[in-house]
Amino acid sequence: MAEETQVVESGRGLGKRKFGRNQGRKKSNKKPKVMQQQRGQKKVKIDPKMKKLYHKRAREYNSDDEDETAAPASVRTRGAPSMKTRGVVSFTKKKHEEEDIEGEELSEDEGAAGGQRTQKRNVTDKKVSFSEDEGEDGDEIQPGITKFTEGCKAFKMAFKSIIKKSVSDDLLGPVLSAQKNLVIEKLAEEEAERKVKGEAKKEKLMIAEKGHVKPASYLDSHEKFLISVATKGVVKLFNAVNKAQVAQKGLDPSKNRDAKELRKRTKEAFFSELGKPAIGTSAVKANASTSNGEDEQPSWAPLRDNYMLTSSRIKDWDKNMPGKNESDNNEKVSEDSSSDED
Amino acid sequence: MRKKQNGFRRPVVIKNKRNSKQPESQPSVDPITGKKIPKSFVFARGKLPVPLKQLQMDLRKLMLPYTALSLKEKKRNSLRDFLNVAGPMGVTHFLILSKTASAPYLRVATTPQGPTLTFKIQEYALAADIARSQLHPRCPKDLFKNSALIVLSGFVSGDLPLRLTTNMFQNIFPTIDVKTVKLASCQRIVLLNYNKDTKLIDFRHYSIRLQPIGVSRRIRKLVQSHQVPDLRNLQDVSDFVTKAGYGSESEADEEAATVTLSSNIGRVNRAATKSAVRLQEIGPRMTLQLVRIEKGLCSGEVLFSESASGKPGDKGKTDDEMDNNDEDSEGGEDDDQDEDGDGEDLEDNENDEELD
Numbered sequence: 001m002a003e004e005t006q007v008v009e010s011g012r013g014l015g016k017r018k019f020g021r022n023q024g025r026k027k028s029n030k031k032p033k034v035m036q037q038q039r040g041q042k043k044v045k046i047d048p049k050m051k052k053l054y055h056k057r058a059r060e061y062n063s064d065d066e067d068e069t070a071a072p073a074s075v076r077t078r079g080a081p082s083m084k085t086r087g088v089v090s091f092t093k094k095k096h097e098e099e100d101i102e103g104e105e106l107s108e109d110e111g112a113a114g115g116q117r118t119q120k121r122n123v124t125d126k127k128v129s130f131s132e133d134e135g136e137d138g139d140e141i142q143p144g145i146t147k148f149t150e151g152c153k154a155f156k157m158a159f160k161s162i163i164k165k166s167v168s169d170d171l172l173g174p175v176l177s178a179q180k181n182l183v184i185e186k187l188a189e190e191e192a193e194r195k196v197k198g199e200a201k202k203e204k205l206m207i208a209e210k211g212h213v214k215p216a217s218y219l220d221s222h223e224k225f226l227i228s229v230a231t232k233g234v235v236k237l238f239n240a241v242n243k244a245q246v247a248q249k250g251l252d253p254s255k256n257r258d259a260k261e262l263r264k265r266t267k268e269a270f271f272s273e274l275g276k277p278a279i280g281t282s283a284v285k286a287n288a289s290t291s292n293g294e295d296e297q298p299s300w301a302p303l304r305d306n307y308m309l310t311s312s313r314i315k316d317w318d319k320n321m322p323g324k325n326e327s328d329n330n331e332k333v334s335e336d337s338s339s340d341e342d
Numbered sequence: 343m344r345k346k347q348n349g350f351r352r353p354v355v356i357k358n359k360r361n362s363k364q365p366e367s368q369p370s371v372d373p374i375t376g377k378k379i380p381k382s383f384v385f386a387r388g389k390l391p392v393p394l395k396q397l398q399m400d401l402r403k404l405m406l407p408y409t410a411l412s413l414k415e416k417k418r419n420s421l422r423d424f425l426n427v428a429g430p431m432g433v434t435h436f437l438i439l440s441k442t443a444s445a446p447y448l449r450v451a452t453t454p455q456g457p458t459l460t461f462k463i464q465e466y467a468l469a470a471d472i473a474r475s476q477l478h479p480r481c482p483k484d485l486f487k488n489s490a491l492i493v494l495s496g497f498v499s500g501d502l503p504l505r506l507t508t509n510m511f512q513n514i515f516p517t518i519d520v521k522t523v524k525l526a527s528c529q530r531i532v533l534l535n536y537n538k539d540t541k542l543i544d545f546r547h548y549s550i551r552l553q554p555i556g557v558s559r560r561i562r563k564l565v566q567s568h569q570v571p572d573l574r575n576l577q578d579v580s581d582f583v584t585k586a587g588y589g590s591e592s593e594a595d596e597e598a599a600t601v602t603l604s605s606n607i608g609r610v611n612r613a614a615t616k617s618a619v620r621l622q623e624i625g626p627r628m629t630l631q632l633v634r635i636e637k638g639l640c641s642g643e644v645l646f647s648e649s650a651s652g653k654p655g656d657k658g659k660t661d662d663e664m665d666n667n668d669e670d671s672e673g674g675e676d677d678d679q680d681e682d683g684d685g686e687d688l689e690d691n692e693n694d695e696e697l698d
Contacts, residue, residue: 208391211446213465215475215627226546227621230533231599233493234550234619237518237528238601244520270520 244270379516381408382435383424385415390439394446398439400469400626404547406486421640428453435514449640450510456638459510461630464542469625480549480622489516490530497536503635503646525603545628548621555600555616
C-alpha cells in the first residue's frame with residue numbers, strides 16, 4: 001500500500017515539476033537564459049528545449065506559418081549544408097536569432113548586474129535548503145531554482161513516506177521484506193549448520209584437551225604434601241652431600257694414603273646416611289644410592305631372578321660391613337663400591 | 343631369525359644447535375665418576391593435539407641437558423628410525439607420547455630392547471599453566487643446565503611392576519656422586535609419588551631454591567641484587583637493618599626444611615650457615631597410571647597389564663602382531679629403501695592403537 005502511494009506521489013511530483021518548468025519558462029522568457037549562460041560557456045549544442053524556444057521566438061518575429069516547417073530544417077542544415085534555398089533562408093534566420101539571443105544575454109548580464117549572478121552562485125552552493133527558501137519566498141522565482149525546489153519537494157515526500165513506513169521485522173529490515181520467509185529459512189539453515197560445525201569443533205577440542213587440567217592458583221593439601229615430600233628428599237640429599245664433603249675436607253685426594261682414608265670415610269658416611277631411612281618410610285632417595293648394572297642391560301636386570309635380592313641390599317646395607325662389600329658376590333654392591341673407588 | 347638390514351634408513355632429523363656448535367659437547371660418561379650418563383629422546387607417535395605437543399616440549403626441557411631438545415620427527419619415522427639414531431648417540435631412554443580418543447599415553451622405554459612401561463596420563467598440566475597459576479613464576483637462567491634430581495616416594499617395595507618403575511625412573515636421570523656433586527648444580531627435582539589407594543603416580547617437577555635463615559628479606563635482597571636500596575622513607579641507615587618489615591615466610595620455617603651447606607651457593611647462602619630449602623613448581627605436572635609393562639621396546643611379552651581381564655589374550659595377540667610387524671617392516675624397508683615406507687607408518691599406527 002505504501003508503495004502504491006509512493007508511486008502516485010512520485011508521479012504527481014514529476015508532473016508538477018514539469019508543469020513548474022513550463023510555467024517558469026512561460027512566465028519570463030529571460031529566465032532560461034540564466035541557465036543557458038552556463039551552458040553557453042561550455043559550448044554545448046542547443047538542446048531540444050532551447051530549440052522549442054527558438055521556434056517560438058522565430059514565430060513571433062516572423063509571424064509566418066512557414067516557420068514551423070523551417071525550424072526542423074534548420075536543425076538539419078547543421079548536419080548537412082546541402083539544402084534548398086528555403087533551408088538556406090531559414091538558416092540565416094536562425095543565425096540571426098542566435099545573435100539576437102546572445103546580444104540579449106549580454107545586455108542582461110551587464111544590466112541586471114552581478115547581483116543575480118551571485119544569487120545564482122549561492123543557490124548552486126547551498127543547494128537544497130537555499131533553493132527551498134527561495135521557493136517559499138516566491139516573490140521572484142528563478143526557474144532553475146524552482147525546478148530544484150519542486151523536485152526536492154517530491155523527493156522529500158517520497159522520502160517521508162519511506163520513513164513513515166513502520167518496519168515490523170527488525171532482523172531483516174525493510175530490504176527484501178517481501179522474501180521474508182525465504183530469508184528466514186536461509187538464516188535458520190545457516191544457524192543450524194554453524195551449530196553443527198561448532199559442536200563438532202567443540203568435541204574435537206574436548207578430545208584434544210582431554211586430561212588437560214588447569215592448576216588452581218593456590219596450593220591444595222595434596223600439592224603441599226607432595227612439596228613436603230620432595231623437600232624432605234632434597235634435605236636428605238643435601239645433608240648427605242654435606243656430610244660427605246665435609247669429611248673430605250682437609251685431605252688431599254692426590255696423595256695415596258689420604259685417598260684411601262678418604263674413600264673409607266666417605267663410604268662410611270655415605271652408608272650411614274643412607275642406611276637411616278628404612279624402606280617403609282615414604283621418601284626413598286633414589287638416585288643418590290643407585291648405580292644400577294648399567295654395563296649390561298641396565299633396566300633389564302631388575303626383571304631377573306636375582307632382582308629381589310639386589311633390591312634387598314638397601315635393607316642390608318647397614319648390616320654389611322663396608323670392607324666386606326668387595327668380597328660380596330652381589331652384583332649391585334660390588335658395583336657400588338667400585339664406583340665409589342672411581 | 344631377522345633379516346640382516348643393509349638398506350639405507352632415513353635417519354631421524356636432529357637439529358640441535360648446541361650440538362652443531364660444539365660436537366661431542368655432551369660426554370656419554372661422567373668425567374668425574376666415570377658412570378654412564380643416561381640420555382633420552384622425547385617424541386610422539388601419531389599426531390598430537392597442541393597441548394600435548396606442549397607437554398612433549400615440557401618433558402624435553404625436564405630431561406635437559408641430556409636430551410635432544412629440538413628433535414624433529416616426521417610422520418614417516420618409525421620407531422626403528424629412532425632406535426637406529428639412538429645407538430650412535432648413546433641414547434638410553436625413550437619417552438614416547440601418544441594419544442587416543444580416551445586419554446593421552448606416555449611410554450617410557452629403555453633402548454635398545456626394553457622394557458617399556460606404558461602410563462596412562464590421567465591428568466596433566468603444562469609448565470605454562472603452572473607458571474600462569476603462580477604469582478611469581480621463577481625461572482633462573484641456568485635452571486635447565488643441570489639434570490634434575492629424582493625423588494621417588496611411596497612406592498611399595500614388594501610390588502614388582504612398581505619396582506621396575508622406580509628402577510626405570512632412577513636410571514633416566516644421571517646418578518649423582520655424593521662426594522663430588524656441587525650443590526649449586528642441584529636446581530631441579532622431579533618427584534614421583536605413588537598413591538597406594540588410587541594406584542596413581544603423581545609426577546611433579548620443582549625448582550630448588552636455597553635461602554639463608556635468620557636474615558631479613560631486605561638484607562637478603564640487598565646482598566643478592568647488589569643495588570643501592572631505597573632509603574627515602576627511613577630516618578636513619580640503621581633502620582634499614584633493624585626495621586625488618588613484615589616477617590617473611592622463612593621465619594616461620596619448620597626445622598625439617600633446613601640444611602647446612604658444605605660450600606657456598608651463590609652470594610647469599612654461605613657455607614656452614616643454615617639455609618632453608620624452598621621448592622617451587624615449574625611443571626609439567628602429570629598424574630600417571632601404570633597401564634602395562636612390555637618386555638621389549640614397545641613390543642614383546644606383556645609382563646603386567648592393568649586390565650586383568652585382557653591379560654592372556656592380549657599377550658598372545660600382541661606378541662604375534664609385533665612379530666608380524668617386525669617382519670613386515672623389514673620387508674618394507676627392503677622394498678622401498680629410498681622412498682618412505684608407507685607400510686611402516688600404518689603398522690606404527692596399528693601398534694599405537696593396540697597399545698592404547
